[in-house]
Amino acid sequence: NAGVTQTPKFRVLKTGQSMTLLCAQDMNHEYMYWYRQDPGMGLRLIHYSVGEGTTAKGEVPDGYNVSRLKKQNFLLGLESAAPSQTSVYFCASSLGLTGIRETQYFGPGTRLLVL
C-alpha cells in the first residue's frame, strides 16, 4: 500500500495563478482532510470530506475549494493564489470520524510558494 500520496511535492506560483493539489489514498478511507502548516502555528484544517461527493469547511477555508468526486481522491484548488497561501499543505485520511478516536494518516506534504 502506498498510503496517502500527494502531487506535486513542490510548486512555485505567481500571485493570481491557479492550481490544484491532488491527494490520493489506497486504504479505502471514508474521511479525507486538507491542512496547511505554517511556522509556529501547527496544522490548521482547511476543508474535509466525510465521503465521496461531500465536502465541508474547516478552520481556514477562504481562498480554497475542494472536490471529492472519487472516494480515493481529494483535490484542493486555489483559484487565485496569494502570497498568504505560501505554506506546506498536508492531506490526511481516516477510516472514521477523528472525534471518535480514529487515527489520521498523513501524506508527505506539498510545499507551495506564491510570489
Place this chain on the structure above:
Amino acid sequence: AQSVTQLGSHVSVSEGALVLLRCNYSSSVPPYLFWYVQYPNQGLQLLLKYTSAATLVKGINGFEAEFKKSETSFHLTKPSAHMSDAAEYFCAVTFESSASKIIFGSGTRLSIRP
C-alpha cells in the same frame, strides 16, 4: 474555548538523556489526545493516543505519555533519547462533539546532542 498548548518550541537533550515534551489542553469536555511526530520533509505519523482507557499510554519508539486530568496535561516522555528521535512533535486534541476537527499544538522541535 478548546485549545492545546505546547511549552517550548525547541528542546535539546543529550543522547541517552530523558526526553520530556510538554502539552497542556483546555477543554470543558473529555478530550481525546494524540502525539504525532514529523521527521524532516515527511508527513505526520501517530506516536500514541489517549482514548479514555488507561491514563498511561505507550507508543512507538519507546515513547509514552500520561494523561493527568487534574493538571490538564498530556506530556510526552522517553527515558533515553536516541539520535533518530530528532524531529518535530505535535500534541493534538479532539472531542466527541467536534466530529472531524483536531486541534494541533504549535509543535516542539526536538534536537539530540551527541
